[in-house]
Amino acid sequence: MFEEKDSARTPVSELGEFKLIDHLTKHFKIHHDTTVKGIGDDAAVLQPKDKQQWVVTTDLLVEGVHFDLSYMPLKHLGYKAVMVNLSDVYAMNAEAKQLTVSIAASNRFPVEALEELYAGILAAANGYKVDVVGGDTTSSTSGLVISITALGCAPAEKITYRSGAKENDLLVLTGDLGAAYLGLQVLEREKQVFQVNPKAQPDLEPYSYLIERQLKPEARKDVPKLLDSLKVQPTAMIDISDGLSSEILHLCKHSQTGCNLYEEKIPLDPQVMATCEEFELDSTTIALSGGEDYELLFTIDADDFPKIKGNPNLTVIGHMTAASEGSHLITRANTKIPLIARGWDGMSQEEN
Numbered sequence: 398m399f400e401e402k403d404s405a406r407t408p409v410s411e412l413g414e415f416k417l418i419d420h421l422t423k424h425f426k427i428h429h430d431t432t433v434k435g436i437g438d439d440a441a442v443l444q445p446k447d448k449q450q451w452v453v454t455t456d457l458l459v460e461g462v463h464f465d466l467s468y469m470p471l472k473h474l475g476y477k478a479v480m481v482n483l484s485d486v487y488a489m490n491a492e493a494k495q496l497t498v499s500i501a502a503s504n505r506f507p508v509e510a511l512e513e514l515y516a517g518i519l520a521a522a523n524g525y526k527v528d529v530v531g532g533d534t535t536s537s538t539s540g541l542v543i544s545i546t547a548l549g550c551a552p553a554e555k556i557t558y559r560s561g562a563k564e565n566d567l568l569v570l571t572g573d574l575g576a577a578y579l580g581l582q583v584l585e586r587e588k589q590v591f592q593v594n595p596k597a598q599p600d601l602e603p604y605s606y607l608i609e610r611q612l613k614p615e616a617r618k619d620v621p622k623l624l625d626s627l628k629v630q631p632t633a634m635i636d637i638s639d640g641l642s643s644e645i646l647h648l649c650k651h652s653q654t655g656c657n658l659y660e661e662k663i664p665l666d667p668q669v670m671a672t673c674e675e676f677e678l679d680s681t682t683i684a685l686s687g688g689e690d691y692e693l694l695f696t697i698d699a700d701d702f703p704k705i706k707g708n709p710n711l712t713v714i715g716h717m718t719a720a721s722e723g724s725h726l727i728t729r730a731n732t733k734i735p736l737i738a739r740g741w742d743g744m745s746q747e748e749n
């Protein structure tokens with residue numbers, strides 16, 4: 398992950414707004430010829446390519462609501478804020494091209510803190526080849542607020558909505574589930590241990606994958622390209638930000654279908670299984686109701702199964718049914734349980 402950095406404290410007022418914007422944005426590069434003008438004028442100018450449609454998505458992240466800086470370093474926060482948006486673009490089966498980044502920060506945040514935030518944004522923009530083309534910078538009376546907008550494009554026939562799934566389509570998942578939620582549980586536990594005994598030296602190695610998935614998630618940029626190369630056009634797609642069950646129910650609702658999800662098919666990393674045992678949590682519940690995995694969930698025509706079969710990135714976890722059959726989890730013991738939307742928020746409310 399990223400290196401920690403100790404730094405001086407220069408108040409933002411010492412630089413002033415214009416110098417601050419220059420300072421924070423000077424390292425951004427332009428990667429795409431669809432960007433005619435990036436940062437520096439009243440507005441960015443973009444040049445759409447022939448026959449492409451644009452997708453646009455925004456997320457607003459508020460300190461104390463969406464992130465806690467006591468275990469989320471600012472550089473990771475910047476990186477993650479970009480990933481959350483890119484994931485939504487890839488979930489439309491589109492290619493991400495541009496970002497705007499707007500921040501409001503209280504005077505608790507010196508220039509060096511904003512530099513760290515922007516170092517994470519820069520790492521994400523370079524790693525995923527997206528152009529930061531604008532934003533806004535202002536002060537806040539309490540804490541930090543970040544809003545990122547991502548733009549992407551794709552030919553009209555490739556863009557994939559939540560609404561296209563049909564009865565008998567296969568339900569396919571990328572990657573594995575539950576790790577990001579468990580990573581947060583581990584970090585919260587360590588924070589409590591630290592408050593009692595600041596000298597404690599926790600061994601986080603057994604949880605390295607979980608913590609990485611929580612602090613440095615990666616959006617699935619590879620998936621639209623993979624599907625294109627396999628000549629598979631998904632019928633419906635969504636990204637997993639709130640837990641598998643909630644996202645499946647979104648697909649079913651928008652597509653007017655039901656579904657059968659098979660518990661034994663849900664992919665879990667060995668660290669997820671080991672940590673669930675340690676924390677006495679049920680791994681299926683964590684996969685269904687955890688969140689922030691940023692994997693993609695999509696449906697394909699059953700005739701396309703041979704094209705994805707055996708691909709290590711893709712797991713068939715169920716199939717769509719008629720809406721009248723409802724949405725169910727088929728357990729390992731072969732019982733049928735109705736799926737309910739119990740995402741990230743629902744869980745944290747229960748625990749409070």
Ligand code: ADP
Nearest residue numbers: 418422436437438439498499500531532533534
């Ligand atoms: P305006 O007064 O027109 O809003 P600003 O001085 O706020 O202009 O912004 C100047 C330029 O810097 C614009 O291109 C704007 O999009 C960009 N910009 C401002 N703040 C940010 C930021 N936090 N991140 C990236 N670009 C920014």
Ligand code: MG
Nearest residue numbers: 532533534535
């Ligand atoms: Mg402005």
